Amino acid sequence: xxxxxxxxxxxxxxxxxxxxxxKQVEExxxxxxxxxxxxxxxGITPEQIRKDFxxxxxxxxxxxxxxxxxxxxxVGEILGLHRNWNIAIVGVGHLGWALANYINFEGLxxxxxxxxxxxxxxxxxxxxxxxxxxxxxxxxxxxxxHIHIGVITVPNSQxxxxxxRLTAAGIKGIWNFATIKVHVPEGTCxxxxxxxxxxxxxxxxxxxxxxxx
Amino acid sequence: xxxxxxxxxxxxxxxxxxxxxxKQVEExxxxxxxxxxxxxxxGITPEQIRKDFxxxxxxxxxxxxxxxxxxxxxVGEILGLHRNWNIAIVGVGHLGWALANYINFEGLxxxxxxxxxxxxxxxxxxxxxxxxxxxxxxxxxxxxxHIHIGVITVPNSQxxxxxxRLTAAGIKGIWNFATIKVHVPEGTCxxxxxxxxxxxxxxxxxxxxxxxx
DNA sequence: TAGATTGTTAATCGATTAACAATC
DNA sequence: TAGATTGTTAATCGATTAACAATC
Numbered sequence: 001x002x003x004x005x006x007x008x009x010x011x012x013x014x015x016x017x018x019x020x021x022x023k024q025v026e027e028x029x030x031x032x033x034x035x036x037x038x039x040x041x042x043g044i045t046p047e048q049i050r051k052d053f054x055x056x057x058x059x060x061x062x063x064x065x066x067x068x069x070x071x072x073x074x075v076g077e078i079l080g081l082h083r084n085w086n087i088a089i090v091g092v093g094h095l096g097w098a099l100a101n102y103i104n105f106e107g108l109x110x111x112x113x114x115x116x117x118x119x120x121x122x123x124x125x126x127x128x129x130x131x132x133x134x135x136x137x138x139x140x141x142x143x144x145x146h147i148h149i150g151v152i153t154v155p156n157s158q159x160x161x162x163x164x165r166l167t168a169a170g171i172k173g174i175w176n177f178a179t180i181k182v183h184v185p186e187g188t189c190x191x192x193x194x195x196x197x198x199x200x201x202x203x204x205x206x207x208x209x210x211x212x213x
Numbered sequence: 214x215x216x217x218x219x220x221x222x223x224x225x226x227x228x229x230x231x232x233x234x235x236k237q238v239e240e241x242x243x244x245x246x247x248x249x250x251x252x253x254x255x256g257i258t259p260e261q262i263r264k265d266f267x268x269x270x271x272x273x274x275x276x277x278x279x280x281x282x283x284x285x286x287x288v289g290e291i292l293g294l295h296r297n298w299n300i301a302i303v304g305v306g307h308l309g310w311a312l313a314n315y316i317n318f319e320g321l322x323x324x325x326x327x328x329x330x331x332x333x334x335x336x337x338x339x340x341x342x343x344x345x346x347x348x349x350x351x352x353x354x355x356x357x358x359h360i361h362i363g364v365i366t367v368p369n370s371q372x373x374x375x376x377x378r379l380t381a382a383g384i385k386g387i388w389n390f391a392t393i394k395v396h397v398p399e400g401t402c403x404x405x406x407x408x409x410x411x412x413x414x415x416x417x418x419x420x421x422x423x424x425x426x
Numbered sequence: 427t428a429g430a431t432t433g434t435t436a437a438t439c440g441a442t443t444a445a446c447a448a449t450c
Numbered sequence: 451t452a453g454a455t456t457g458t459t460a461a462t463c464g465a466t467t468a469a470c471a472a473t474c
Contacts, residue, residue, distance in 0.1 A: 010465055016413035020392060034431065043394055046431090047467060054433050062432040063474040079413050080420025098311030099408075108412055148423075149415055173419040175411055179233060181256055189418035193411045195312075198388055198404050199321055200229035200292050202362055205402035206386040207293025210361075223441055247455065259455090260443060267457050275456040276450040 007078070011052045015079055017042060018052070022072040023107070034065040081109030085148040085173070088114035088141070090162050092122050092132060095177060096153035100127045113145045135162075139169045149173040156180045220291070224265045228292055230255060231265070235285040236320070247278040294322030298361040298386070301327040301354070303375050305335050305345060308390060309366035313340045326358045348375075352382045362386035369393045 007015075021042050025033055035046035035053075042049075053059055053066065056078055060066045076082060087110050089096050096115070105112045115127055116135045123134045133141050141147070150166040152159055152174060159178030166174065173189045176182055184190045220228075234255050238246055248259035248266075255262075266272055266279065269291055273279045289295060300323050302309050309328070318325045328340055329348045336347045346354050354360070363379040365372055365387060372391030379387065386402045389395055397403045 008465070012414075012417060013410075015417070016410040017407070019413065020407075020409065024393070036431080041394060045467075047469095048465095050432060051434090051466080058433070060432050061474060062472065063430045065431070078417070080416040081413070083416065083420060083425075085416060085419065094311040094314040098307040098315075101307040102311075103408060103412070105412075108409055109416065110412065148419065149412075172422055173415045175415050180237070181254060187422060189415055189422055191411050191415045191418070193408070194230070194233075195316060195406070196233065196321055197226075197229040198406045199316065199318075199323065199362075200232065200294070201225075201404045202386045202388050202402055203293040203296065203298060203322065204225060204228070204291070205404070206298065206361065207296060209385055209400060209402055212296075221441070249455080258443075260445095261441095263456060264442080264458090271457070273456050274450060275448070276454045278455070 007055050011055055014044070014052060015075055018049075019072065019075045019079060019081070022068055022075065026068050026072055030068055032061075032065040033068055035060075038066070076109070079109075083109060085110045086113040086146050087111060087149050087151060088116065088145075088147045088171075089151040089153060090116045090135070090138075090166070091152065091154035091158075092117040092119075092127070093153060093155075096151070097127065099151060099153060100130070110149070114141050114147055116141075135165075138165055142166075142169045142171065147171065149175060152176040152178050152182075154178065220268050224268055227257070227265060228288055231262075232285065232288045232292060232294070235281055235288065239281050239285055243281055245274075245278045246281055248273075251279070289322070292322075296322060298323045299326040299359050300324065300362050300364060301329065301358075301360045301384075302364045302366060303329045303348070303351075303379070304365065304367035304371075305330040305332075305340070306366060306368075309364070310340065312364060312366060312390075313343070323362070327354050327360055329354075348378075351378055355379075355382045355384065360384065362388060365389040365391050365395075367391065 021038065035049040039046040039049050053071070057074060059071045059074060087105060089100055089112065092115060100112060100115060112128065112130060115130050115132045116138060117123055117132055118135045123132050125132050148171070150171045152162055154162050156178045159176065159180055160182050163174060163182045163184060167185050167188050172187065174184060176190060176192050179194055179196065182190065234251065248262040252259040252262050270287060272284045272287060300318060302313055302325065305328060313325060313328060325341065325343060328343050328345045329351060330336055330345055331348045336345050338345050363384045365375055367375050369391045372389065372393055373395050376387060376395045376397060380398050380401050385400065387397060389403060389405050392407055392409065395403065
């Protein structure tokens with residue numbers, strides 16, 4: 001890896017995509033892949049890919065291509081996927097429940113370790129191998145299970161309060177699905193996810209594709 | 214609205230965010246809002262907001278601000294949210310089920326009109342006010358209920374086949390949650406959603422925040 | 427060696443920020 | 451009128467594309 005790594009924001013945003021695709025490629029048994037072929041699979045130009053990879057090291061062999069396994073390990077390390085983050089989901093609505101079951105946390109170097117809610121008919125229930133804890137026990141459970149990242153899937157009205165409790169308890173990484181702007185202390189990583197945006201995009205492009213009747 | 218609307222890609226990507234925020238602002242009863250105040254609420258600079266809004270019309274009053282209702286209607290129209298798109302979800306796994314229940318389709322000018330699956334214990338079940346149809350009836354139901362947009366929440370291995378069936382049946386808008394590159398015919402809008410990317414981002418920033426033990 | 431493909435530098439393109447005139 | 455805030459132009463910044471030398 002290079003001494004002075006400066007990875008542009010645009011490149012960082014593509015890293016998870018590279019990681020996921022390289023993983024699929026590796027599973028297919030591919031040992032070496034060219035920027036050309038990888039680009040075809042992702043839908044990115046080969047030049048872009050070479051530029052991105054060059055920004056954090058020299059993993060390719062000129063005239064040959066990139067070693068999939070080595071590249072995958074490096075992209076994973078840059079993303080911090082070797083750090084084994086412990087995850088807690090807060091809020092077992094439709095979305096929280098789906099995320100708990102749907103996301104392949106292990107494949108992303110994460111372990112789902114705790115799930116919180118306040119509803120009596122949900123607390124105590126088991127999801128995968130996790131028993132849902134009451135939100136009142138947040139601090140104790142976070143400490144006990146060394147939780148690093150909190151996933152916010154509570155209603156908008158509760159989101160800021162939940163984030164405050166989490167950060168006060170020492171959580172430094174928040175993955176937020178609430179659609180309001182939440183504030184976090186300096187030094188806390190906040191990533192917002194907004195599912196409605198994708199559908200709006202489809203609507204936008206479709207509107208231009210299909211003229212008004 | 215301007216005669217020759219040229220809205221940059223970056224602006225388009227922000228439109229859904231503007232729409233959602235303006236809607237919240239409107240619900241609070243705010244009539245006029247400045248770029249300054251709106252910027253604070255979204256976390257975007259006022260200059261950026263003015264530039265974005267100016268690119269598709271003149272909705273502000275100098276020295277005053279923007280009329281929330283008028284602005285909201287215009288952003289919504291640009292996004293095509295007045296078109297009343299009919300939506301079908303294909304695949305009732307954890308995610309498909311959550312989306313059916315969680316997404317506020319009406320608020321985005323969309324009506325969830327059909328849900329498909331192949332599992333016998335799922336077909337026929339009711340989700341919200343929709344009875345799950347068998348995937349075999351895809352073409353008939355799409356025609357009957359005038360479906361415009363298909364949401365793909367099937368396993369990766371099925372995604373391309375499902376997309377092919379949908380586009381063959383005349384669907385021109387696809388919102389895809391499968392994490393493989395699917396191909397669509399010329400003239401079809403494809404928007405990919407990848408839930409794992411957000412978590413990887415948290416991991417990346419957290420890694421830089423918390424040095425290796 | 428010849429062919430292929432990387433890594434890097436230069437050129438282009440697009441998006442953001444800064445500044446300010448216009449005007450409510 | 452004076453203060454406020456938009457809309458627009460110019461300057462800066464960052465990202466992508468093109469080209470090609472290096473080298474496996």
